[in-house]
Amino acid sequence: MLAALYRKQVSVSGRCHGVGSGESSAQPSETGSAQGLYRDTVLLPRTEFPMKLTGQKLLDRELEIQKCGFADLYSWQRERKAKKEFCLHDGPPYANGDPHVGHALNKILKDICNRFEMLRGRQVHYIPGWDCHGLPIELKALGELGTSGLSPLQIRQKAREFAEGAIARQKAAFQRWGVMADWDQCYYTFDGVYEAAQLKVFQEMHSKGLIYQDYKPIFWSPSSRTALAEAELEYNPEHVSRAIYATFPLVRLPPKIASEKADLESVSVLVWTTQPWTIPANEAVCYMPNAQYSVVKRADNSQLLLAATERIASMAALLGTELESVVTFTGSELEGGICKHPTIPDKEVPLLPANHVTMAKGTGMVHTAPAHGMDDYSVASQFKLPVECMVDEDGKFNDLAGPELQSLPVMREGTDKVISMLRDCGALVKEEPCVHSYPYDWRTKQPVVIRPSKQWFINTESLKDKAKEALQKVRVLPESAKGSLLVMLDRRTYWCISRQRSWENMFVCNFFKKKVHTLTFFKDISDTHTHTNLFKEKNSDCWWELPIETLLPPEVLKQSKAGPVTDYIRGEDVLDIWFDSGASWAAVLEESDSRADAYVEGKDQIGGWFQSSLLTSIAVRNKAPYKSLVVHGFAVSEKGEKMSKSLGNVVDPDTIINGGKDPSMPAYGADVLRWWVAESNIFSEVQIGPTALNSARDSISKLRNTLKFLLGNLHGFDPLTQAVDPKEMHYIDQYMLHQLREYSIKVTDAYSEFDAGRVIRVLQAFISRDLSSFYFSIIKDRLYCDPEDSLGRRSCQTVLEEVLDGVIRSIAPILPHLAEEVYLHAPGHDKGETLFKSGWIKSSSVWRRPGLEEAVEGACAIRDSFLSSIPGKNAAQYDLTIAIEPGLLFELMESLQEEPSSTSSQLAELMMAARVNLTSELPRDLPPDAILNHGTFLINLEGGVIREDSAYNIAVVPTSASRCPRCRRYTAESADCMCPRCQAVVSQAH
Template sequence: MLLCRVSTVSQALARWGRRSQRGGGLFHRALSFSSGRCHGVGSGEGSTQPAAAASTGTLYRDTVLLPRTEFPMKLSGQKLLDREVQIQQECGFAELYSWQRERKAKKEFCLHDGPPYANGDPHVGHALNKILKDIRNRFEMLRGRQVHYIPGWDCHGLPIELKALGDLGSSGLSPLQIRQKAREFAEGAIARQKAAFQRWGVMADWDQCYYTFDGAYEAAQLKVFQEMHSKGFIYQDYKPVFWSPSSRTALAEAELEYNPEHVSRAIYATFPLVTLPPKIATGKGSLESVSVLVWTTQPWTIPTNQAVCYMPNAQYSVVKRADNSELLLVATERTATLLTFLIFLLQGSQLEGGICKHPTVPDKQVPLLPANHVTMAKGTGLVHTAPAHGMEDYSVASQFKLSVECMVDEDGKFTELAGPELQNLSVMTEGTDKVISMLKESGALLMEERCVHSYPYDWRTKQPVVIRPSKQWFINTASLKDKAKESLQKVRILPESARSSLLAMLDRRTYWCISRQRSWGVPIPVFYHKETGDPLINKHTVSHIAKLFKEKGSDCWWELPIETLLPSEALQKSKGGPVSDYVRGEDVLDIWFDSGASWAAVLEESDSRADAYVEGKDQIGGWFQSSLLTSVAVRNKAPYKSLVVHGFAVSEKGEKMSKSLGNVVDPDEVINGGKPHVKTYGADVLRWWVAESNVFSEVQIGPTALNSARDSISKLRNTLKFLLGNLQGFDPRLQAVDPKQMHYIDQYMLHLLREYSIKVTDAYSEFDAGRAIRVLQAFITRDLSSFYFSIIKDRLYCDPEDSLGRRSCQTVLEEILDGVTRSMAPILPHLAEEVYLHAPGHDKETLFKSGWIKSSSVWRRPGLEEAVEGACAIRDSFLSSIPGKNAAQYDLTIAIEPGLLFELMESLQEEPTSTSSQLAELMMAARVTLTSELPRDLHPDALLGHGTFLINLEGGVIREDSPYDIAVVPTSGVRCPRCRRYTSESADCLCPRCQTVVSQAH
């Protein structure tokens, strides 16, 4: 029994694809379709017009079974838009999600939707994200899983608050008035985005979404907050935070954007040593005038200096300035940047105990202290330390108990603590000018330079931030890091390269500031004692407030009297004093905590972990991380089994989209056109663009990409139209042929269809819609258009309508149509449903309710591949011998010594010579003769060829290298006026096959 194919499918079909267009004359004229009729013009997937030209051919035109279908070759403009909307309505797009939730399914697939921000119109970034998710959801639903997907929106936060207030500002408005305006603004944005998502064909129950401003969601969030607080992860402290003067609020790391072109006025300043370090004081009397040299890009922080830090294991030098006799202490590694003369060397550890004079504050002295954060990359190796305005500086202050003195207010201006010269000056501008001026006056300024470097900006106002201490609420992420990293080991991340970024972001985050000084957000459920300022927060108070939020929404924090918010029973359990001793807090929670708790609010009815989170790469430090930290803190596990991290949508030039550059692509305009010279593409083109893109990198969009997507869909429609046209009048439920009775080439196509279905299923399972498209296009171009279609057209059009050969072919075409339609459906739901409406053998049920590709293991038959691919190898030799010629005008003799290859070819042609065998069909020759050796009386003009075909039997146990010879001669047959094959005996006479068909028709 033949078990294994010899040459690979790809090799065989590549050969066939290269040469198939050289076949018989029947296969050179293509059909286009119009109004259900076929015409012998144009090119593409339409078939060849087999009726002979002019007088004789016209007699037989009605006897040829040409393709017929009402499926349009092309849809464009308003017709395209109307058809997509009609498909959505007729095929129940709006009800599909609810239908699949109600059906029985063995497995569930949960894709948790990361909430888009409710502060603007839908953009191509939304399209990229939502369509990518929808492709996977539709695939999972088709293959029988129950999809859990609840769309959501992130509704709180400063950007919404600022946009809602506009030019009004918040002056004179109560928190409730601000919240009302912000809610109205967010609701408007949500409505616009939701309408767009629906138009893109995104499957969901759009009446059951989640919103972070819903009371039930806020209550679930407070439950997470309370559990984290009770475990000690949430605490209040006074420490430096990123502060945005332009927003007047604290920011988390995820709310920063780093501007690499920021320009600072960097300075070198001297701190005179007033007390030499004990280890170098002895015998160094001449060093009494030495000064410590520091470098900083933030001169405004000098007035708050509390120490100068050094690296204990580094080498330092005392050097003399070239322009005067001043002695300076700097790191030896950094002396090359200074015009100095070396005096002597010392070790950093010898600096311990030294004390400097502050350069701008009279009578103030600051110590030299060791620190690990000192580096030699820039500066002098001696770091000016202002604990109020640096995270590492604060760590030094905590270790050595230094003062954390803040001289900067919420507007980013110096307070009265900085002294009358600096008070009310903005630290980043005129405050910096003044500090540099003061350093000059005291003789402490050695040099000033312009420094271009990366600096944190407020992600919304695009203004620089400052670091200043503030009393805020924090999450101690340092205590969660190890658990978070451990849980990530069990998470699959696509692409895998994103894992290192996720871990790096975790490493950089020692604490997370979660309090914001705004009105639009979820209030932090804390009360403060009027006299002591001590916070009152515990499970009794928070659970009560969560219950109120669930019933009334978080507006009640401002609406209800404090006696209702803090009832006596909660106070008694908390062992607090009378309610009159307390005031409610005014801070709200960071929106990253809002969205990061979504797993607790949305995944309750599902598995405790989502199968996938799918978002852009900006969420590596955002939602992916906040969700991970909150879930690990509460449940000791990640909220997701896999993470899919996609890139950003950019212009065709690879530029970030911006209105100023004029390169913004509006998805609404992509679909509907509208502007002059803007084409109408429809939703499926937008979806194809998403699917075809390499979403793991930056995704380019513009006319080139969209035109390419449109053209690809047009070619696909062409193929689908050919399939539908040749299935006119065929009912697979009544007329399908059993695979065992089919022609070998038809069986072989079922085998290829099975392989195709496995490949495309694997691609979708890997979140690789781009690979699914490539597999689809290869199957259509190589296996169908260039191979199968070119071979079967004669049988389809010219064999009797109910013949076994034609029905065999139609059975396969129907299976191919069904498989291709289902395989493209996750990407092109509108086109797939349109095809399904025209396809034979279906009841009124829509495609998406009828399941995934139905391939059968029966389609794999031993010996099938060897027979077809052996013929393929011989055909390759045949076509090579007549380059550029019409194969239908030649007779082919194949000589094979008795053996396996001969037996395989005999299965395709039982008689010694034939014009109508399966072998003749495969060769597309006029006549094929199969013999054991070439005849001696060959025509003198015969073209000879030779080749071998390797056969593997029983898994390679038996291998046979089978040689064959061919002889090619011009046929003596005459072209048949009906089928155009060279199989007639005389001019204007039908070939035997066509004579039989025509006589039976009459």
């Protein structure tokens, strides 16, 4: 607000303490014989702009504004000439349900950003999109039907119809929220053109050796019957597993230990696992080479156990017995040891070193099942262990697990049976429940298993360094999110991109029985040659629709003359939806710069779309697809809970806008929803509910009140012909232009930093401190009671028009409906002109004048001393004498009041006193009831070149003048006559 006063830590709110707006000028509510005579001579505010707009009237007005002002806005700005483009690439929402407040948070944030960039003159590139493939859509589309009896094409058709319905509902909601776009030109991941662009990305990555097929463990969802990527997992921290301690008898001691301790017999390795069902698949027991290990004897049964030395104390407490150390050695001395498998007769497994062994839990000896663990598989690769999968696609034991286990679900009855088998053979030492974080399928909310499968993978290990280097050049908000991105990239050694469902883009690489060259075939599908238009025209359905002869490359068809085409079969793998959406830059950004200026998505996309977009772009183009990332939190209930229908705390955006059956949910309209988004701290969880919405509505109501005051006092004012040059304005008016310029800079900076919350805070501070509490209270007398065409009044109106224009432009990205509504009533532009086609805030450097700020803020410091001397009293009833020794501060005050005493000077107006006397020293003959006060003001001009700490003294005495019946200032000679100013105004009018 006022820089110098902030430096002096003077409270701005005290400026008008005790001075009601009703006491500063004539008001329409005033009654009485004398005042009533002159009421028609006072220029009171007049405007048709309503103070309140609620219910159906509010909804009708918003829809009318959208129809007239928003419909062609995106197309208009795309056609205009602009020096710069701003590209916000839309992360596609999933087309599997109705619009919710999470959608509102995301889409409105994007729209605020886009509207700001458009207003500031940039050509916005924003194409809304939808993620249309994937299992959730397939499951919802099929409902209770399942896939029984349905062909892949029938499944795909039902899924497409379901997705199209969801898209239509979501699109209608986004438009109702005021989101600016060409809604007839969106992108959909099931479009053939999109799919062809995606397949081209795949082909280029394959040609660089970044995509390969392999048989190794992946996350598998039995409930979805498909492979999952890391991004499709959500971890349940409350998952309960049946953890066990089990023994693997040593049948051959490690050579180094056997040579030293020949008396060691019947030693068993003690292992711990939270997944007992994987014991039948065990191929080794791993140890940490650098750790200390001990053979200990149980005091209760003399059993000898081998475990890590630092875990012995915990194990003793767990087993409820003392463990006596027999021998201790380093892990490297375990090399060469062989154990007997506890449940499979005649099977032996080796002791092997491994770096993934930790001492945080368990025994320091790790059961290793290469088919069912990522680290286990690494050990198997290093030591050439077999990788045999004992679990089928339904999450049940297969025939390799043996007749006792076959067909049992591994996570339920299968676990029961394995524990029973361990108990029967004497290998079970302890069972306990273990609460820990476990991966779940984010769609079905069911636990996943790790099992090997022949899948297609991206070698992210070879991309990580380039991706991390590219990320260092990306601006990430909040900064902490960049760390999370880097951590997730580090954890990701490969990316499984194949799935085993029907509703997805077809994975054409897995096509053959005979050796069809993958790249040759792929070029024909996705390049600009023979079969280019297949996917573009028919989309990936053509994979099932067309005969094989149409799909095979010409060279393969030539070769097939020697053998039947039936030797070739269609592959059944489909592409992961994260690859599907992650390649969107290739399909959508071709019209703009090759990199988007911004991606704006929720924090769940740190491991999802942000990462898949980055990896595919780095792989193909060696650069990130984005310059900035804005990562926002999730919408939650007012209690901070995740929204859930079962909890009854779901807030529906449609109900927010149009109202609900419950009286506590009135029709708020779209702008309240948008204000809630803008005002929230988007970098944390964003709470929504009646309290937040009512607060937003109240804030907008206060804003409307201010805008109504501005509009009302601009009645009849034409800024094109009646505006006053800033150099001729009153200093207080010039000062407000200076403040408006500072406000516009702050607002512009906040929008540029994607911080709409700061925009609102700056707006509210400007309105409450600079305008309502300060400027408005000072100027009412001049506005209402000066001659209509006087320089002082026109000077004030010029400022009010600039303030109105600046405020509505600054709120337009957040409250577009209100901004356009105000613009309809605002002076200075042609009827039918829209705000969004007329640019950003227009502030001028000439509004900043040397000395102006110091003059007004020096007067404000004196004003604060004056008001603090008469707490709770009306300043208009007092005469104020200001005494300042000759110097810079005195000269500044003289610029506001040239004569020694005045009731109408700019200084008197600013002080809101009856009369102001400006002198070099206080008079000696002050009345006994005079109130004395003093203070200092630091003058700082020309960047500190001129600095002067100036003292002042004030004397406050009740005025002897009478109250003017017209303006109600204490400037009249007697109670029954007007003050000289009002006499002149009334006489001129008649």
